Amino acid sequence: MSDDETTRVTAEREHAESDDNTETDPDTEIEEAERDHGTAANASTRSGLAASDTDHTDGSPAPNAERLQSELEAANERIAELESALASERERADDLEDRLAEKRAEVDRYVERKEAEFEERKAAATAELVADLLANVWGPLDRALDAEDPETLREGVDLTREEFRRVLAERGVEVLDPEPGAPLDRERHTVVRSVPHDEYEPGRVVDVERPGFRIDGAVEREARVFVAEE
Missing domain, CATH: 2.30.22.10 (Head domain of nucleotide exchange factor GrpE)
Known part of the structure; x- marks a missing residue:
């Protein structure tokens, strides 16, 4: 082999080894891809957190503000219902109190009327009793006392007492x-x-x-x- 051919072969071998060294290992490429993906995900997460922080700090409502607002409105509605029910019960209590006052007034008038009727009956009964006693007891007693004969006097008093018993018995009185x-x-x-x-x-x-x-x-x-x- 001439010197020129040896030089060419050596140059081609060195060029091939150089190409082999520049090829990428598949496993290495996968690791690098996963690393790049993780880096991008972390960057996205940090971007989301930053955006969330921005949402809270720039005065926009928190994620649960709508729920709290709904609960507050429901509580206000319930309070309004209870206040309305309380007003109705107070009105009912006032009505019952008025009716009770009317009933008490009716009872008082009834008692007064019955007391007045009782007093009237008592006065009438007393007048009737006095009239009966004067006619059937007082008169015979006077006549008996006017008698000169003691025996006649005794008989007159006995008769007067029996008449007195009769007057009392007619009125439910037993001696x-x-x-x-x-x-x-x-x-x-x-x-x-x-x-x-x-x-x-x-x-x-x-x-x-x-x-x-x-x-x-x-x-x-x-x-x-x-x-x-x-």
Whole structure:
């Protein structure tokens, strides 16, 4: 081989080795691509954060401001509903209070009317009783006292007393004036004391200190009596 050919071959070999050295390894290219992608993503993220920061700092509403505004409006509506309900209940309470006042006034008028009617009936009953007593008791008693004969006087007084009982009985009044020897009745009689007595059995009424009376079956005053002791 001549010197010229040797020089040419050597030059071609060096040129080939130079081309081999300039070729890129595939794995290396992939790593470089991933690195470039990560760098771009980081840059995009930083750009987004910067933009977000800009949105918050330049006075634009935050992402949850609309939700808070909606909740505030709902709360205001609920408050308005409650205030309306409260006003209705107050109006209803005022109406009930007015009706109660009217009922109280009606009751007061009713009581006053009944009291007035009672007083009228009582006055009428008193007048009727007095008229009956004057006609049927007072007159016969005067005539009996005018009698000169003691026996006639006694008979007149007895008749007057019976007439008096009749007048009271017609008005629902029963005189509690037990006869001597009558059995003791604890519901009608009050024992003043026990006294020795040979005629009546122990516990029997001997005498009456003060008569009692019943009105319409209810004992208003018990008779005070003496009873035979055991």
